[in-house]
Amino acid sequence: GDSVTQMEGPVTLSEEAFLTINCTYTATGYPSLFWYVQYPGEGLQLLLKATKADDKGSNKGFEATYRKETTSFHLEKGSVQVSDSAVYFCALMSGGSNYKLTFGKGTLLTVNP
Amino acid sequence: DTAVSQTPKYLVTQMGNDKSIKCEQNLGHDTMYWYKQDSKKFLKIMFSYNNKELIINETVPNRFSPKSPDKAHLNLHINSLELGDSAVYFCASSQGRPNNEQFFGPGTRLTVL
Numbered sequence: 001g002d003s004v005t006q007m008e009g010p011v012t013l014s015e016e017a018f019l020t021i022n023c024t025y026t027a028t029g030y031p032s033l034f035w036y037v038q039y040p041g042e043g044l045q046l047l048l049k050a051t052k053a054d055d056k057g058s059n060k061g062f063e064a065t066y067r068k069e070t071t072s073f074h075l076e077k078g079s080v081q082v083s084d085s086a087v088y089f090c091a092l093m094s095g096g097s098n099y100k101l102t103f104g105k106g107t108l109l110t111v112n113p
Numbered sequence: 114d115t116a117v118s119q120t121p122k123y124l125v126t127q128m129g130n131d132k133s134i135k136c137e138q139n140l141g142h143d144t145m146y147w148y149k150q151d152s153k154k155f156l157k158i159m160f161s162y163n164n165k166e167l168i169i170n171e172t173v174p175n176r177f178s179p180k181s182p183d184k185a186h187l188n189l190h191i192n193s194l195e196l197g198d199s200a201v202y203f204c205a206s207s208q209g210r211p212n213n214e215q216f217f218g219p220g221t222r223l224t225v226l
Contacts, residue, residue, distance in 0.1 A: 038154075043219045044205075100161060100171075
């Protein structure tokens, strides 16, 4: 079945540091890939997505590239801010799963001033 | 205006009780979902309805019964609550193509004593 593996947290960085959160997946067919963010006490929000190989999703300074050859969708940001502190979820959706979202376990990011 | 709303936000109850969580979306979406997030932040889909028809039903105890009176509402009823049901439950909705963004509600924190 479909699965998503993302790096274990928590991740603690200083403001303006470079961020990478690794995400790899296993899926049938050609899934769409997503990063969702959950700020403290809130629901999830879509951060970015990519629907086919080599697509790059980007939003709010975050980027992720759909790499079919390595089945990866790593999240990066060049300079994090305190306001980026949140839990980040990598997810996929494929036709083989009846189009349900399968999430990774989430990575807690804390950015210190 | 709230896009996806859930009530109540917090629910504390005794084992063995029956409770309901309500979800409403004002986005005009045709698909709604229920997710469960456990204490380790792991998110897993429970149910999905499209145009009031059940399309995803994961391995969930039959004590959990979703009900969709119309496209804008998807309620979750839980019978004979158990300690292990304690979690945060998120409702979500989406429209059109399956890989379109899902919009999440703020969550309902259920605590079973």
